Amino acid sequence: MFLRRPTKEVGTLPQWRLMWRQFRRHRLAMAGAAILIPVYFVAIFAEFFAPMSSSTANTSMTYAPPQMVRYSGEHGLHVYGYTTERDATTYAQTYTEDPAKVVRVGLFVHGDEYRLLGLIPSDIHLIGPVTKGEPVFLLGSDGNGRDLLSRLIHGARVSLSIGLVGVAASFLLGMLIGGISGYFGGGVDNVVQRVIEFLMAIPTLPLWMALSAALPTDWGPLTRYFAITVLLSLIGWTGLARDVRGRFLSLREEDFVTAARLDGVGRLSIIFRHMIPSFASHIIASLSLAIPAMILGETSLSFLGLGLQAPAVSWGVLLEGAQNVRVVANAPWLLAPGVAVVIVVVAMNFFGDGLRDAADPYGSAGGARRRKPFWRRAGRRASATINMATER
Numbered sequence: 556m557f558l559r560r561p562t563k564e565v566g567t568l569p570q571w572r573l574m575w576r577q578f579r580r581h582r583l584a585m586a587g588a589a590i591l592i593p594v595y596f597v598a599i600f601a602e603f604f605a606p607m608s609s610s611t612a613n614t615s616m617t618y619a620p621p622q623m624v625r626y627s628g629e630h631g632l633h634v635y636g637y638t639t640e641r642d643a644t645t646y647a648q649t650y651t652e653d654p655a656k657v658v659r660v661g662l663f664v665h666g667d668e669y670r671l672l673g674l675i676p677s678d679i680h681l682i683g684p685v686t687k688g689e690p691v692f693l694l695g696s697d698g699n700g701r702d703l704l705s706r707l708i709h710g711a712r713v714s715l716s717i718g719l720v721g722v723a724a725s726f727l728l729g730m731l732i733g734g735i736s737g738y739f740g741g742g743v744d745n746v747v748q749r750v751i752e753f754l755m756a757i758p759t760l761p762l763w764m765a766l767s768a769a770l771p772t773d774w775g776p777l778t779r780y781f782a783i784t785v786l787l788s789l790i791g792w793t794g795l796a797r798d799v800r801g802r803f804l805s806l807r808e809e810d811f812v813t814a815a816r817l818d819g820v821g822r823l824s825i826i827f828r829h830m831i832p833s834f835a836s837h838i839i840a841s842l843s844l845a846i847p848a849m850i851l852g853e854t855s856l857s858f859l860g861l862g863l864q865a866p867a868v869s870w871g872v873l874l875e876g877a878q879n880v881r882v883v884a885n886a887p888w889l890l891a892p893g894v895a896v897v898i899v900v901v902a903m904n905f906f907g908d909g910l911r912d913a914a915d916p917y918g919s920a921g922g923a924r925r926r927k928p929f930w931r932r933a934g935r936r937a938s939a940t941i942n943m944a945t946e947r
Contacts, residue, residue, distance in 0.1 A: 578909050611702065620888065621692060738826060763790065763852060783862050795845065815829050850870075850899065877890055
């Protein structure tokens with residue numbers, strides 16, 4: 556008599572667990588997330604993380620170089636102050652570290668007053684001078700003697716939020732217009748596609764420049780911020796609309812769409828509950844590529860003086876001060892916002908690539924066998940070529 560072994564129960568994982576498992580396998584996506592999460596967290600609570608206010612200026616310390624943080628048993632964390640001299644030939648102000656001028660630096664210090672998230676009054680800063688008002692420039696200062704690190708942190712909030720808000724607006728427009736074009740087809744599709752082709756034929760940056768130049772100059776920073784966001788989103792929806800339209804054309808005759816239509820389901824319900832979730836990975840990929848484009852668009856417009864303007868603070872506004880080659884040669888730390896833009900854009904591309912693969916764990920991206928690194932594949936091809944030559 557044979558005894559049957561008890562079979563193990565087969566468990567199923569929810570969709571979000573499958574997506575997380577697939578996302579963790581993408582190392583570049585994990586690296587991108589490790590960069591983006593802290594950056595967005597710092598941008599949200601910019602007033603706390605910045606050593607001082609973005610408008611605090613010290614006119615006697617213009618273009619001061621970055622100060623190195625040191626530690627000693629006597630003073631703890633500290634930086635050396637500067638002694639300034641005026642060059643007799645170029646009349647440029649030069650800075651020399653003076654060990655006799657010790658400026659203590661601490662964590663959770665009292666500094667400029669602010670309202671956290673616009674609600675909670677406070678004056679606590681993560682890092683800054685122990686004595687309020689002492690000049691500390693961890694990333695140097697700009698032409699007006701303002702701390703570049705503080706302005707970089709405050710500018711991150713504006714530049715990163717424009718990317719998210721602009722993509723959200725272009726996402727709604729692209730999904731709505733592309734879905735209508737692909738679902739109904741016929742004359743509606745022809746009209747919508749001709750409009751999209753006309754908009755895509757216009758060079759993006761010159762169009763943004765023309766629309767930005769048409770904005771009234773007396774608008775405040777907040778009004779101009781929303782205006783730039785609307786301008787970026789009005790042009791950024793065309794690519795997503797074409798992708799959605801192509802997917803709708805291929806899905807509208809599928810069995811599950813026909814079954815929903817015969818079951819009496821409304822058109823909007825078919826679009827948003829049945830068709831759109833079936834190609835969510837492609838939507839995520841398009842959105843992940845659109846966010847960096849929005850950030851670059853705002854940075855370009857502000858750099859050219861057509862986007863946000865002072866007293867607003869964004870990475871593009873900060874880069875506007877680095878247009879002079881002579882200034883950059885003497886103060887290269889003014890290019891720090893450009894380095895931040897490059898890092899964030901690359902991290903977003905890696906993160907979006909991982910989200911695209913994770914959104915479809917059963918598809919070709921998630922189920923495909925992981926390929927070996929290119930150097931191993933190249934080495935195997937080289938060894939195979941050598942073996943063939945030896946046999947000949």
